[in-house]
Ligand SMILES: NC(=O)C1=CN([C@@H]2O[C@H](COP(=O)(O)OP(=O)(O)OC[C@H]3O[C@@H](n4cnc5c(N)ncnc54)[C@H](O)[C@@H]3O)[C@@H](O)[C@H]2O)C=CC1
């Protein structure tokens with residue numbers, strides 16, 4: 001057992017943190033060697049199993065990422081942009097694989113993560129599920145096949161605690177649609193319509209975000225033309241799909257050279 005790769009989960013008390021720790025616990029390919037939460041969090045100093053309301057897991061929640069990462073081969077990080085940028089620098093220093101699921105990052109944040117990836121393996125994706133990564137490829141193909149008579153709209157729905165919009169997945173899908181069309185998303189992105197917006201511009205890619213209840217994550221890519229519509233859809237009903245993808249990414253990353261990778265690399269899509 002002790003020869004299995006050791007993984008740390010950051011944001012341990014979060015929706016994804018807890019799902020990740022349970023998934024690692026159930027895996028026979030890796031083991032949980034650390035759990036990190038922010039300073040002042042009431043889980044710090046306590047056993048993670050007990051914090052989650054179960055039996056002790058022999059892992060004490062820490063607020064010291066530097067010390068925790070030093071005992072691991074990989075870190076799985078679904079937290080918040082500022083925390084992820086800090087963890088990227090520490091993971092690079094410790095030369096451990098850093099799997100990043102955090103969304104809502106700025107261009108500046110992404111630049112810092114890219115710099116960290118010079119020293120360690122980083123696998124980053126706005127969605128770690130197999131289904132969404134397949135949908136990204138399908139979106140690129142459909143966008144390449146249909147001309148601008150088809151208006152492209154990305155519609156996403158998430159739970160009422162989500163803090164960023166559009167979702168990381170919606171942006172991946174928008175990028176894929178733009179790439180399929182041979183344009184830059186930056187130049188055609190249409191976000192936040194409100195009021196007298198004027199008619200829709202031909203060639204634009206629109207984004208709509210729905211927030212409510214406990215929706216895990218739903219994404220539609222709509223191609224709407226006169227007389228017909230094509231709709232590509234992914235519905236996640238269980239966060240386990242993201243956790244399984246993240247574990248796969250961490251284990252895959254152990255065999256790679258330093259650099260920034262995504263789930264397409266991991267899944268070979
Ligand atoms: N790429 C993917 O497949 C997926 C990505 N996500 C993304 O993962 C992120 C987290 O999502 P949730 O788990 O729903 O959020 P959450 O709010 O439930 O959990 C975030 C956790 O990070 C912790 N945290 C914040 N700053 C920290 C710091 N400096 N040090 C240690 N811990 C810190 C918080 O205390 C919290 O426990 C979001 O950006 C979300 O969009 C979520 C699901 C799937």
Ligand SMILES: O=C(O)C1=N[C@H](C(=O)O)C[C@H](O)C1
Nearest residue numbers: 103126127162167168169217
């Ligand atoms: O915050 C979430 O919950 C999710 N975030 C990711 C995103 O922003 O796309 C992935 C998934 O949809 C759930």
